[in-house]
Amino acid sequence: xxxxxxxxxxxxxxxxxxxxxxxxxxxxxxxxxxxxxxxxxxxxxxxxxxxxxxxxxxxxxxxxxxxxxxxxxxxxxxxxxxxxxxxxxxxxxxxxxxxxxxxxxxxxxxxxxxxxxxxxxxxxxxxxxxxxxxxxxxxxxxxxxxxxxxxxxxxxxxxxxxxxxxxxxxxxxxxxxxxxxxxxxxxxxxxxxxxxxxxxxxxxxxxxxxxxxxxxxxxxxxxxxxxxxxxxxxxxxxxxxxxxxxxxxxxxxxxxxxxxxxxxxxxxxxxxxxxxxxxxxxxxxxxxxxxxxxxxxxxxxxxxx
Numbered sequence: 001x002x003x004x005x006x007x008x009x010x011x012x013x014x015x016x017x018x019x020x021x022x023x024x025x026x027x028x029x030x031x032x033x034x035x036x037x038x039x040x041x042x043x044x045x046x047x048x049x050x051x052x053x054x055x056x057x058x059x060x061x062x063x064x065x066x067x068x069x070x071x072x073x074x075x076x077x078x079x080x081x082x083x084x085x086x087x088x089x090x091x092x093x094x095x096x097x098x099x100x101x102x103x104x105x106x107x108x109x110x111x112x113x114x115x116x117x118x119x120x121x122x123x124x125x126x127x128x129x130x131x132x133x134x135x136x137x138x139x140x141x142x143x144x145x146x147x148x149x150x151x152x153x154x155x156x157x158x159x160x161x162x163x164x165x166x167x168x169x170x171x172x173x174x175x176x177x178x179x180x181x182x183x184x185x186x187x188x189x190x191x192x193x194x195x196x197x198x199x200x201x202x203x204x205x206x207x208x209x210x211x212x213x214x215x216x217x218x219x220x221x222x223x224x225x226x227x228x229x230x231x232x233x234x235x236x237x238x239x240x241x242x243x244x245x246x247x248x249x250x251x252x253x254x255x256x257x258x259x260x261x262x263x264x265x266x267x268x269x270x271x272x273x274x275x276x277x278x279x280x281x282x283x284x285x286x287x288x289x290x291x292x293x294x295x296x297x298x299x300x301x302x303x304x305x
Contacts, residue, residue, distance in 0.1 A: 015041070164221065
């Protein structure tokens with residue numbers, strides 16, 4: 001599974017935009033620059049608190065879940081350790097729900113941990129004064145903000161398609177293009193099924209080059225004409241491509257099947273991040289991203305022994 005990588009600042013800013021769009025003036029955001037946020041990123045005046053957290057080591061299910069559990073434990077402890085400070089922050093508000101907003105979560109053990117921490121907090125004697133009679137600890141992702149996410153990425157009435165001229169061999173006949181073509185061929189030649197069929201190798205190489213150069217034109221248009229969509233796409237590509245070399249290096253037989261799988265998963269993620277993109281455009285951008293990685297990365301596919 002390809003896991004999306006957010007920086008803490010990116011995720012916090014993103015969550016704040018989603019929360020602002022939904023709750024407008026009915027939510028108070030807390031600056032973390034001076035003295036930390038004390039276990040809260042924001043709170044609603046009806047008693048719901050939010051903490052936004054993107055694990056920096058979310059390369060596997062285990063590491064992601066461990067980090068998320070640690071965050072829940074740490075921030076609820078902050079609220080309980082500084083009861084007077086929490087009360088000064090909340091004023092007359094009493095929290096009946098504390099929510100961890102995180103990019104994704106895939107383990108039931110995280111929900112079990114949240115339930116355990118809820119029991120720990122409500123069993124404290126004396127009971128923290130900021131705590132309502134009933135209290136819940138929840139874990140959510142941005143999927144709970146689908147309408148706001150769609151507005152944020154500038155969803156259009158009909159799904160976006162970007163028609164650009166189909167590149168021909170002249171696109172890679174320049175000095176730079178020739179170097180790119182040689183690099184692609186050298187890597188693909190290490191795949192036994194391609195190396196044993198020169199005609200297929202030629203066709204696959206041309207296909208990689210076409211989606212690379214076509215994707216360049218599409219990304220340029222996206223950046224100029226649809227900036228919010230471009231931002232969502234660029235962030236996803238940046239986070240995924242940064243881990244592809246490590247992902248593929250651990251595979252026994254990287255080859256065309258692996259490339260096809262990477263493209264499919266990336267296309268699905270792009271559609272989730274930017275619903276305004278048409279399905280075909282998601283596929284084309286995903287192929288461009290993987291072809292760009294194939295051209296630029298230091299990885300060399302291992303030949304069969």
